[in-house]
Structure formats: C-alpha cells, structure tokens
Amino acid sequence: xxxxxxxxxxxxxxxxGADFPFCSERCRLTDLGNxxxxxxxxxxxxxxxxxxxxxxxxxxxxxxxxxxxxxxxR
Numbered sequence: 040x041x042x043x044x045x046x047x048x049x050x051x052x053x054x055x056g057a058d059f060p061f062c063s064e065r066c067r068l069t070d071l072g073n074x075x076x077x078x079x080x081x082x083x084x085x086x087x088x089x090x091x092x093x094x095x096x097x098x099x100x101x102x103x104x105x106x107x108x109x110x111x112x113r
Contacts (some may be wrong), residue, residue: 041055044062044066045060045066045070046062047062050062107112
C-alpha cells in the first residue's frame with residue numbers, strides 16, 4: 040500500500056518500508072514524541088464515564104457482565 044508519510048508527506052510503501060506508514064525512523068519517533076507531549080488529542084472520550092460506572096454497578100455477584108450484555112456490545 041502506498042501512502043504519504045503523515046509527518047513529512049514523502050511517499051512511502053508498506054511493502055518496502057519497515058517504518059510504514061512513516062518514511063523513516065525519524066518521522067516515526069517524531070510522531071511518538073507528538074503523542075507523548077500531548078500535541079495530539081482525542082476530541083471526545085472513547086466512552087462515557089458515567090455509562091461505564093453504571094455498568095460496573097449493574098454487575099452480578101461474580102463481577103462479570105452476563106452474556107447478553109456482552110453480545111449487545113459486540
């Protein structure tokens with residue numbers, strides 16, 4: 040698969056590039072540094088914390104969700 044490096048925009052190829060989708064280790068490490076310094080953010084929470092608390096309080100005595108709840112989330 041051919042794509043542009045998300046950091047420097049150089050062409051890169053998944054079949055030949057060990058650092059794909061990045062063109063080089065430098066760009067890969069730059070991206071990692073951007074994440075660790077919080078330059079990238081996820082705009083909305085991946086889940087609603089109040090919804091998660093509701094699930095925890097609804098668990099049975101075994102501490103596990105029943106099979107129907109698990110199937111509904113899949």
